[in-house]
Amino acid sequence: MSDLIQLLLNGLSTGAVYALFALGYTLVFSVLGVINFAHGAVFTLGAYFTFFLIGGAAGANGLLAGFQLPVALPFALALPLAGLASAAVALGIERIAFRPLREHGADPLLALITSLGAGVVLVNLIQLLVGAESYAIPTSAMRDLPAAIRLWGGQVRTVQVVLLSVAAVLLVALSLWIDGSRSGKALRAVAEDATTAQLLGIPSGRMIQIAFGLSGFLAGIAGGLVGLSVSIAGPYFGIGYGLKGLGVLVLGGLGSISGAVLGGLIIGLAEACVPAELSGYRDVVAYGFLFVVLLLRPQGLLGKVLPTKV
Amino acid sequence: MGVSMRSPLCGRTAAVVLASVLSGAGLVASCSNRDAVAEGPVNLNAGVPVGAVLALSGNANVYGQDQRLGLNLALAAMNGGGGINGTPLRLAIEDSGSDDPGANAAMTLQINRGMLAVIGPTLSQQAFAADPIAQRRGVPVVAPSNTAKGIPQIGHFISRVSAASYVIAPLSIAKALQLQPGIQRAAVFFAQDDAYSTAETAVFQKALADKGLKPVTVQRTNLADTDFQSQISATLALKPDLIVLSLQGVDGGNLVRQLRELGYKGTIVVGNGMNTPNIYPICQKYCDGLLIAQAYSPELATPANQAFVKAFTANQSRSGKGPKIPPQLTAQAYTALQVVAEALQRLDKRQPLKTLTVAAARKALMDEILGGTYQTPLGEIRFTPEGEVIQKDFFVAQVRMNPGGRSGRFALLP
Secondary structure, three states: OOHHHHHHHHHHHHHHHHHHHHHHHHHHHHHHOOOOOOOHHHHHHHHHHHHHHHHEEEEOOOOOOOHHHHHHHHOOHHHHHHHHHHHHHHHHHHHHHHHHHHHOOOOOOOHHHHHHHHHHHHHHHHHHHHOOOOOOHHHHEEEOOOOEEEOOOOOOOOOHHHHHHHHHHHHHHHHHHHHHHHHHHHHHHHHHHHHHHOOOOOOOHHHHHHHHHHHHHHHHHHHHHHHOOEEEEEEEEOOHHHHHHHHHHHOOOOOOOOHHHHHHHHHHHHHHHHOOOHHHHHHHHHHHHHHHHHHHHOOOOOOOOOOOOO | EEEEEEOOHHHHHHHHHEEEHOOOOOOOHHHOOOOOHHHHHOOOOOOOEEEEEEOOOOOOOOHHHHHHHHHHHHHHHHOOOOOOOOOOOEEEEEOOOOOOHHHHHHHHHHHHHHOEEEEEEOHHHHHHHHHHHHHOOOOOEEEEOOOOOOOOOHHHOOOEOOOOOOHHHHHHHHHHHHHOOOOOOEEEEEEEOOOHHHHHEEEEEEEEHHHHOOEEEEEEOOOEEEEEEOHHHHHHHHOOOOOEOOOOHHHHHHHHHHHHOOOOOEEEEEEEHHOOOOHHHHHHHHOOOOEEEOOOEEEEEHHHHHOOOOHHHHHHHOOOOOOOOOOHHHHHHHEEEEHHHHHHHHHHHHOHHHOOOOOHHHHHHHHHHOOOEEEEEEEEEEEEOOOOOOOOOOOEEEEEEOOOOEEEEEOOOO
């Protein structure tokens, strides 16, 4: 029994990160129908923002060598601020890489490339400014919390519990906002049909900005939490999560918020189920599972098959 | 004199593009069976050209940073002492990233630039990819940090100053058993997608077997892994009292931290991949107590090492950042450039470089490298005819973290 609990704890803690990451993809996809490939870079930035806001100093290999903010905030304050800073970056990406194409009526597919370009520029900018070395949010950010706790016979790192809890709160808050608020419903309307929503008086452009801002906020929070849980392994560390987030997005169903959550948790659990001796192959299991699901259900677990208009 | 150092922003991309262009040029040249650069005279206008291929970005950047410092210190020392018989040494460092294609591109670029020798690449995995290019083109390579079995065997032009893992790794296992004779249950982790890790874990596992210890579990990870909760849960359920890691700095640092956070209190032996102070920010206070075998001691009382330590300390005092005690990788990189520079000095005295073609200089330089004996920070070293380093002194160190867990040192064990 304790083995099963341990497996669940391992899977959920990993899956929560994937879910949080994929939600950002989903928000943008739901309103624009394209994937924002700069999302991984925003996630990475969130980790760096958090690192600097808690008083971290840049290493010796970038233009900002030795740079340190004059403040050292507690992690609980630094994390949401990093989320907001990441949201601002995401809004900038929308302004630079998405809006001009939209205004020119370009094929949405082109936004894949511009967002990819924006992501590459951001990652290289990070490297130029703070070098390629690894950074880590000090374990002291956890204050007096124990390093690990026992839950129902299983053991889990406290930071993973924090991560899981924050992710759960954000997911619930986002769902409540989308389902229960006027602006959330407006976002859904834009996601359903932007042109019709505009005709009904809903400012589509503003809703798209909100989607990007929220997406960036979630990415920043996820980056900060992952940075706390493991290290920030250089400017490229969001790439692996980005790929996994894409898998989660597709598994859950493109554009489905609840699907992103479910997909993230399933991938996390699937990875946790891989026998420890074979855990080096867990990506094969995760993507193999994704492959099988898509063969049986191409729209993903909670995706909808849209009727073809003739 | 001077270092021609490219910005990390564009270095790697530019390397790939330039390498492609130059490879194209090389292809055209090969169609006519000519290598214009190799057949031309050695270009000494800006100094004697030596290249380096280092992992300054990607997961292995933690090693490249240490190595760059060592090369720059050696460059300053060599040129301060008159360079190559009056001509300054010119060092061009190229970022290879941490993968094979990056190493191939950077190596090709350095060769096509007419470098007489190349120091690097950082990772054994990269060396297995990029060194055959140098071997085919007849360019001497001195590896400062490749420890996997089979590196010098790639070919005549490939040598290393980093002792092979089969020489060093068993020492830390022996020390762990000496410190804690009651060890009975060993667990092993290694990165299955990395040549160094797979080579070193075989050595570790043989060393354990020689001591009568069969691992209770062997866990395979990947270099890009950061979350090891599942593997650790499974491992700790088997109650090991010794855990042996063959991992790189970032993944290894994260694993150590998570092992300790999840309650493992036993001995941890780590391999050469974690032989850098750059692991301190990753595993932080949990780095404390790690056992590691080393090919370098800052305490070695030889004039060469004392001069190196003095230069290192002065540099760190000026910058105010980084470790205060030289890491092994820095010492090995320093040694690699020293070896190349001294071999160039001898060659230039016998046959002035300006009278040689690049190809002839490269070939003669390789013979000089293999034929010499060098007083280095690592102690006296020389090479087997195959290019394997012959070194006398090895050590075992234990990581001691300072209060606060932000900095520490490798404390040598008696």
